[in-house]
Amino acid sequence: MSLLHFAIISPFIVALFIPLFYKLFRSIHTGWFVLILPVVLFGYFISFVPLVRENQIVSETYEWMPSFGLNFIAYVDGLGLLFALLITGIGSLVVLYSIYYLDKVKEKLHNFYVYLLMFMGAMLGVVLSDNLLTMYMFWEFTSISSFLLIGYWYHRERSRYGAQKSMLITVFGGLSMLGGIVLLQIIAGTASIQGLIEQRAVISEHEFFLPAMILILLGAFTKSAQFPFHIWLPDAMEAPTPVSAYLHSATMVKAGIYLVARLSPVFAESSVWLWTVALFGITTLFWGSFNAVKQTDLKGILAFSTISQLGMIMSMLGIGAAALHSDAVSDQLFMVATIAAIFHLINHATFKGALFMMVGIVDHETGTRDIRKLGGLMTIMPITFTIAMIGSFSMAGLPPFNGFLSKEMFFTAMISVFDMNFYNLNSIGVLFPIVAWVGSIFTFVYSMILVFKTFMGPLQEEKLDKKPHEAPFGMLISPIILISLVVVIGFFPNILTYNIIEPAVASILPTILEPGDRIISKITFWHGPTLELFMTIAVVIIGVLLYRLWPKWKGIYAIFSEKWTFNRLYDHGVISMERGAYSLTSSYMTGSIRSYLVYIFLFMIIALGGTMWMENAFTVDTSENAPIRIYEVFVIAAMLVATVITIMAKSRLTAVISLGVVGYLVSLLFVLFQAPDLALTQLVVETVSTALFLVVFYHLPPMQRHEKTIGFKLTNAIIAGLVGLMTALIGISASSTKLFSSISQYHIDNVYTEGAGKNMVNVILVDFRGFDTLFEVCVLGIAAVGIYAMIRLRLSKGESS
Amino acid sequence: MKKRKPNDLVLQTVTKVVSFLIILFSIRMFFAGHYEPGGGFIGALMTSAALVLLLLAYDAKTLSTILPIDYKIITAIGLVFAIGTGVGGVLFDVPFLTHAYDKFYLPLLGEQTLHSALIFDLGVYLGVIGVTLTIIKTIGESE
Numbered sequence: 009m010s011l012l013h014f015a016i017i018s019p020f021i022v023a024l025f026i027p028l029f030y031k032l033f034r035s036i037h038t039g040w041f042v043l044i045l046p047v048v049l050f051g052y053f054i055s056f057v058p059l060v061r062e063n064q065i066v067s068e069t070y071e072w073m074p075s076f077g078l079n080f081i082a083y084v085d086g087l088g089l090l091f092a093l094l095i096t097g098i099g100s101l102v103v104l105y106s107i108y109y110l111d112k113v114k115e116k117l118h119n120f121y122v123y124l125l126m127f128m129g130a131m132l133g134v135v136l137s138d139n140l141l142t143m144y145m146f147w148e149f150t151s152i153s154s155f156l157l158i159g160y161w162y163h164r165e166r167s168r169y170g171a172q173k174s175m176l177i178t179v180f181g182g183l184s185m186l187g188g189i190v191l192l193q194i195i196a197g198t199a200s201i202q203g204l205i206e207q208r209a210v211i212s213e214h215e216f217f218l219p220a221m222i223l224i225l226l227g228a229f230t231k232s233a234q235f236p237f238h239i240w241l242p243d244a245m246e247a248p249t250p251v252s253a254y255l256h257s258a259t260m261v262k263a264g265i266y267l268v269a270r271l272s273p274v275f276a277e278s279s280v281w282l283w284t285v286a287l288f289g290i291t292t293l294f295w296g297s298f299n300a301v302k303q304t305d306l307k308g309i310l311a312f313s314t315i316s317q318l319g320m321i322m323s324m325l326g327i328g329a330a331a332l333h334s335d336a337v338s339d340q341l342f343m344v345a346t347i348a349a350i351f352h353l354i355n356h357a358t359f360k361g362a363l364f365m366m367v368g369i370v371d372h373e374t375g376t377r378d379i380r381k382l383g384g385l386m387t388i389m390p391i392t393f394t395i396a397m398i399g400s401f402s403m404a405g406l407p408p409f410n411g412f413l414s415k416e417m418f419f420t421a422m423i424s425v426f427d428m429n430f431y432n433l434n435s436i437g438v439l440f441p442i443v444a445w446v447g448s449i450f451t452f453v454y455s456m457i458l459v460f461k462t463f464m465g466p467l468q469e470e471k472l473d474k475k476p477h478e479a480p481f482g483m484l485i486s487p488i489i490l491i492s493l494v495v496v497i498g499f500f501p502n503i504l505t506y507n508i509i510e511p512a513v514a515s516i517l518p519t520i521l522e523p524g525d526r527i528i529s530k531i532t533f534w535h536g537p538t539l540e541l542f543m544t545i546a547v548v549i550i551g552v553l554l555y556r557l558w559p560k561w562k563g564i565y566a567i568f569s570e571k572w573t574f575n576r577l578y579d580h581g582v583i584s585m586e587r588g589a590y591s592l593t594s595s596y597m598t599g600s601i602r603s604y605l606v607y608i609f610l611f612m613i614i615a616l617g618g619t620m621w622m623e624n625a626f627t628v629d630t631s632e633n634a635p636i637r638i639y640e641v642f643v644i645a646a647m648l649v650a651t652v653i654t655i656m657a658k659s660r661l662t663a664v665i666s667l668g669v670v671g672y673l674v675s676l677l678f679v680l681f682q683a684p685d686l687a688l689t690q691l692v693v694e695t696v697s698t699a700l701f702l703v704v705f706y707h708l709p710p711m712q713r714h715e716k717t718i719g720f721k722l723t724n725a726i727i728a729g730l731v732g733l734m735t736a737l738i739g740i741s742a743s744s745t746k747l748f749s750s751i752s753q754y755h756i757d758n759v760y761t762e763g764a765g766k767n768m769v770n771v772i773l774v775d776f777r778g779f780d781t782l783f784e785v786c787v788l789g790i791a792a793v794g795i796y797a798m799i800r801l802r803l804s805k806g807e808s809s
Numbered sequence: 810m811k812k813r814k815p816n817d818l819v820l821q822t823v824t825k826v827v828s829f830l831i832i833l834f835s836i837r838m839f840f841a842g843h844y845e846p847g848g849g850f851i852g853a854l855m856t857s858a859a860l861v862l863l864l865l866a867y868d869a870k871t872l873s874t875i876l877p878i879d880y881k882i883i884t885a886i887g888l889v890f891a892i893g894t895g896v897g898g899v900l901f902d903v904p905f906l907t908h909a910y911d912k913f914y915l916p917l918l919g920e921q922t923l924h925s926a927l928i929f930d931l932g933v934y935l936g937v938i939g940v941t942l943t944i945i946k947t948i949g950e951s952e
Binding site: 700767775785796 | 842843844845846847848849850851854855858881884885887888891892894895905906908910922924926929930932933936937939940941943944947948951
């Protein structure tokens, strides 16, 4: 196990000691102990930057289950490193923020930090695993730890609802993804991502290609809250704000993005990939930004904004797949989408993290997150306001912040579909830039709502629970660092491009790189009066107008009433599934043995009859039958009469006695067929059992002693008839098809020489097959002890359990 | 009014004679099993029938005075005989339940073949007697 492996699992190891720290050092906030780890890890991962910049790859193998070919391969390339830096970097800031956010006396900090560390380790595992099965394991760890974190305040009903919803949706996706991974493994014979990329030609030809792709995309889309699986993210906002900032904006929701980016080289050969990813992304972008505008909860706005921005990144990754179809690295046009995706991924993590922390501060200092109650906080909380303003403007895509740059690149990428002369992209693909543009207008509007409704306008102090004041400094450190990054990246984007973005793009598009090639990306503020710039100007103008006229057009949201949302579909789906399962179970599990017997017999008829029918198995062969003698005819006729009497009998006594008649007649048959031992035994046993029947009959409780014929039920009669017919047919067919001769000749030959006896039946019972007899005596013994116990052991009600 | 005990003189007298005959017949059945119809199972049922006849003619108390036996223990002893026969084979380094027989000179009876299957059958015999009588006595004595 290398240092890299140790780094990946170190959060799990530290998590083991957190409760100890919590118990031993009650006076120190547990978060301080936690903080050390992500900072150290961040430093450790920074040390990989120079290596990865030169397109070198670090790969360490730890043999986990070698016999299954399942090894934990830690693999650091541009993409993995980018995510690892995000996870540890924002992780450090979030831990720092949470130290000031969560009260050390009131909150169960040990739970919080154990879950958070579990999550951090799981995320690192997801992004740094080369083996898809290992990655899946970590993937589910993120689902579980996210579930625990959303339900952190488990005494709140909404928290539990949100946790359950996110669990159901992401685990549904995770399991689909596992299916996809298994299919890929079947196709390629390996679960290693690099191995899969090598065999991409085989995979794209295989019949499992499409199912595997759809299943894996299900996993990615559910995790990254893509339309229509986005519904869990707004409900996950019940988690503590540091969790929302960390999991539900910067890291976990990007696991799906990571997966799509990581597997792009494997799947992107196909047009289906490009279309699916881009379409779902652009739909999510529009739907998220459209819905964000109507939210009144600050975290609600941010949740839908996250959904929308994730859709944007996803659509860019989809369009970016087109780069694989143009062979030259020098052709920058199609690659810009991928570069923009990575760039926006980083930007989104910075400003969204800062915005969530800002919302947390507002919530913490005013006691509400409802924008209808907030307003006029600008002069009271100037630092928070600055953070909010820069973050929102960056999100809206205004210069001079980093959001502007990535939004421009996004438009460039979307416009580039005009130049794509494959997969019909230059005809229907026109929709992409238009939807992107409309989505950006809504993005602008909600960003403005976020900052101006909260900080501008009159202060409504009477509606607030607390007297608002600026947050403590410690709480402000993390958002200030993030917001400085927003500005720094905005002004000097090329620090990132060279060190981070280029290697990351190289690992998303590895197949177009010749050895020694580099992907060159230059991000500049001013790129001339291009179409993108005019689009941005139009976004700003229309956005300002829409923001100003918001009360006039908010009526259009009434069209999309609550009845037709995906949430309602989900809720109704869950409820009706439960009801359906309940009513299905209660419809056939009646509790009556009679109906279970009906099922059993019906099944027997269908299974046996169906087999007979399909195999055409019914045969009659009378050549080996013995001649029928007159005694047998009489005995059988008498038995038939007795049987009919048993069924038709009006009183139980008649039935018992006629059953006895049947028994004695059977013993007579044994006599006729020369089986004296059987005849003797049958005679005695029939006597005993008839006597027992009579005893039982005599002891029936007087109330229910109505002497009544059994009611005639048509279904019962039909089933009984069919069972009889079926067994008769099978019996006839079986005796007509003798495949080999009986083994009884051996017994006849050896009964005296080997067994020293002349009664062959008895010699078989005690000698040849004595083992059976031994256990039949055991059965009798158990029956006797059972009867003794049932009758003698009568505990009173108090003792019985 | 006190319930009068019925006078079963005929039944009881006949039983005294018949039950011994039945027992003798059942023992005969038991020993003849290896050569003729019969054997442990049917022999045991016959013996039980004789005891049940005693039970009918007299009562449970009388029977336990005549034969002060716990029939559950009889069942256990029967099983021990049956299993013991099997284990005996193992001791002689042959598979479980391998039987052996040989000719012996017995006093009074002369030369006879003795077979270890007889011990196994004795186990069956005792087991079945125990089972039958446990069931019948338990049901009969229950309220």
